[in-house]
Amino acid sequence: MRQFDSAGVEERLLSELYDFHDKLILEIGCGTGRLTKMIKRDSTAIIAVDQDASRVSIARQNLPGVVFLKATLPELSFPAYAFDLVLFSMSLHHMEDEDKILAALQTAASFGKEVLVVEPSIDSDVTALVNLFGPETAIICSAKRVLAYFQKQLRLRRKVTIETQWKFDCLLELFDYFWGKNDSQEVMENRNQVRRFLGRTEKEDSNPLILVDKINYYLF
DSSP states (O other): OOEESTTOHHHHHHHHHOOOTTOEEEEESOTTTHHHHHHOOTTOEEEEEESOHHHHHHHHHHOTTSEEEEOOGGGOOOOTTOEEEEEEESOGGGGOSHHHHHHHHHHHHHHEEEEEEEEEOSSSHHHHHHGGGSOHHHHHHHHHHHHHHHTTTSOOOEEEEEEEEEEESSHHHHHHHHHOSOOOHHHHHHHHHHHHHHTOOGGGTTSOEEEEEEEEEEEO
16 A cells, blocks of 8 residues: 555644644645645634646545635635635646746735745655656746745745655555556556666566655745
């Protein structure tokens, strides 16, 4: 069974960074609700959005009591400082365009009394793996540049970097995570690229796998 952050490092850090009790939270880029689950408390009200309808559907099934919406940040309209916190869940760098990233941060700062940005680090096994299929490092660096500029507009209260582990019982679990039960020619080639990256052969697909992930947290 795949495990992300099996040691609970990320959840502990989130609890240390921010008191989520009795708060109204807006989460941008919730995906299937991985971080949503970590911040959810009985007294926490969360509106979580993602542009992927299938991910929103999974999140709704897994986390009743949270309001999940299929939407993007520019589509949202809320009064000024309506939320105690706006949380970007590994979503900022996916906007890619630096003007859009800055606009997203400025919108978040108008919606929320505080802003918490969670972003991947460029120096991790996970980022190196994702780089096989797109310019992950480049778009992460774009987001970092905008975050550095944004600090001139809103004070950065705290920045923390943690290291976690992705654990898979076998390489096939990693393939399922990225591509599901898809045996297309493109996916088969993607699998071979991962094997080459890891220095493995197809005969070693049943062996367990651990990937190191590094995550940056910016609290404004």
